[in-house]
Amino acid sequence: AQSVTQLDSHVSVSEGTPVLLRCNYSSSYSPSLFWYVQHPNKGLQLLLKYTSAATLVKGINGFEAEFKKSETSFHLTKPSAHMSDAAEYFCVVSDPSGTYKYIFGTGTRLKVLA
């Protein structure tokens, strides 16, 4: 069965410092992995996706993630946080058994301090 575990429920960083949001996955297949962001009272916006091509994936707004099969991890990083990055972030694995439904982690709330 597919699952994702987001290791931190809350992360606080100062503006201009690096961001690291951690995600481990479990999958019986070669996984498709995603990071989504959700701003307050908004829907979900795709940041980036991994679908078995390059292991370092670049996304929007300066975010990137590295797929590490040996560590079953897909951590999200950004070199320099901006105030507008404050939001909830979800790591997602796609279940390929028929529906390709998304299985979400519990989310990490990122707070950016001025």
Next chain:
Amino acid sequence: ETGVTQSPTHLIKTRGQQVTLRCSSQSGHNTVSWYQQALGQGPQFIFQYYREEENGRGNFPPRFSGLQFPNYSSELNVNALELDDSALYLCASSQDRWTEAFFGQGTRLTVV
């Protein structure tokens, strides 16, 4: 090209009532999935429609039902509303079952 749109954005219902939520999929997309996001949690898969047929269902009771129309728009119906049904309901459409999903803004349902 329009994105995924959901209506209404907010609604309040009384326990025991029925509700219908609507979703217009992105142009060219034949797959619609519905998710329930309770407060402080990640979205949970309700079901998926592919070319007007239900293609899979999560761990939700039968009082959650849906439809997909020939234009690939979709409805989510919930009967006999319970207080725990209060949540953000998200619709996602994709070009096909295995391609990335694009989410709407959601419908915030409050059951009182």
